[in-house]
Amino acid sequence: MSRIQPDFKSVALLFAICVTSAVPEASAQGPEGLTGVYSNKGGTLAIVEGNNETLVHFSGSFPQGESAGTCDCALVVQRKSATNWSLQQAGEQDAWTLRVNPKQFVLESGPSPSCCGAGYPGKDTFARSTARPLGICKVKVSKAGFHASDAANTPRKAFVVSGDAVEAYVDPVEPDFLAARFQGPQKATAGLLKREDLDCAAESAPKAAVKAPVAADKLQPFAGTWVELTRQGKGFVVLKPCSAATRSFTVKPATGEVEVQLGQEATTLKVTSVEPGKGAGAWVLGLTAADGKPEALQWKTADAAKGTVSVNSPDLFSQSHDYVRQEKKSAFPSKQETGCDEYER
Known part of the structure; x- marks a missing residue:
């Protein structure tokens, strides 16, 4: 049985935010939430929602002179409403906004975000109809602790144990930490888990519908x-x-x-x-x-x-x-x- 230990500092912070009415009502994200991976012609938007926090990962490409530039951005939601999320990259001052529309997400950055190459136009859209599930990973160590999305990846008190299944965005660049969530009996815990502590075999990930090749x-x-x-x-x-x-x-x-x-x-x-x-x-x-x-x-x-x-x-x-x-x-x-x-x- 999994044991998710609360991070009391996070609980205190969440309580303080609730008092100031900055945390959205549960209905803001809908009964099923927005967790999943969305795509457009140039990139990917991954959303990992938990009761404690929401992580967003954006990767994409854009024209850059005669070549192309890229973005690889790990973001944390700071404030959330039903239609507008404010995000920030760990350790950076970059401000991002995600507008949640009925049919699409609109991701916008401030000028010259540090996680993108020079010349990023500052805006990407992702149709909600492109949604696919996160990957499924199994914990392969006796105890895998969640980490914060700060610059130091500070360890938290919450953890999962060997054999637990977690949903995770398996980034193609294979980072040291994966944005993941564990669904417990009463709540979902989101955070970063060490990639080396997880078994994310391709056969365990949800398969997309097989498409036929073009003529x-x-x-x-x-x-x-x-x-x-x-x-x-x-x-x-x-x-x-x-x-x-x-x-x-x-x-x-x-x-x-x-x-x-x-x-x-x-x-x-x-x-x-x-x-x-x-x-x-x-x-x-x-x-x-x-x-x-x-x-x-x-x-x-x-x-x-x-x-x-x-x-x-x-x-x-x-x-x-x-x-x-x-x-x-x-x-x-x-x-x-x-x-x-x-x-x-």
Whole structure:
């Protein structure tokens, strides 16, 4: 049986807030709450609600000159009403607002949020119809304590024990802590749990509905192998790593798949949608991994004559953006990564 011990400092704080009427009524979040993962073409919004606090995680991408910028923001709700939430990032002064509308969430930031790259437009919307459940993780240590969402991740008194199932947002970047909630007999406790204390196997996570790949003719313009370019000075080179293959990806219209070569390993995803993006030569390819996880690939033709494109996505292409068609890569110089001797010893 789980033992959730109250954090008396938090209880005292909540009591003080209640006295000043800053905490919303229970009806503010609806009888079933808003816990879940929501997505748009460029990112993900995860909401983890508990009786003690609400955590929000936002990750996404946005145009940044010829490339793309990203956001990776772990936020805590400071004040909440039925239609408006005030949020803040731990250890930062950034102020965020989440407007809760009947059909969508509207997330807005202040100027230049520290968890986003330069040029973030300050606003993202997420349709509530895209909701999917959090992942399910099992506690694999004898006792896993909850931690606060402050800069020091201060330990709390509440904990869960071996075998307990918790709902968690399993961030693709694999952080040290996961935003999680445990549903007890009378209340739900939210907070951060150490990733190493949990077993979040893919087979235990809720599966999204399987989508069919798009028709071959829709993928034909993207077909072929695309090789990563590395910026050097004012131009690009094809970099050859010491102990791995050059990153690349191959679009296969016949099977409706994209095979991504990550250097030392590869992964294959289905292309389940192709939609026009913003501007000429821009597209959004909806990718779906084998475990049902969706990922939006932003595609932009950089130079049609040279066969170059700029791509971006929250996970697989978050750090790798510039590619050239394999048959045109000879127009770019090849360069061997330096310091390879250590790999040969």
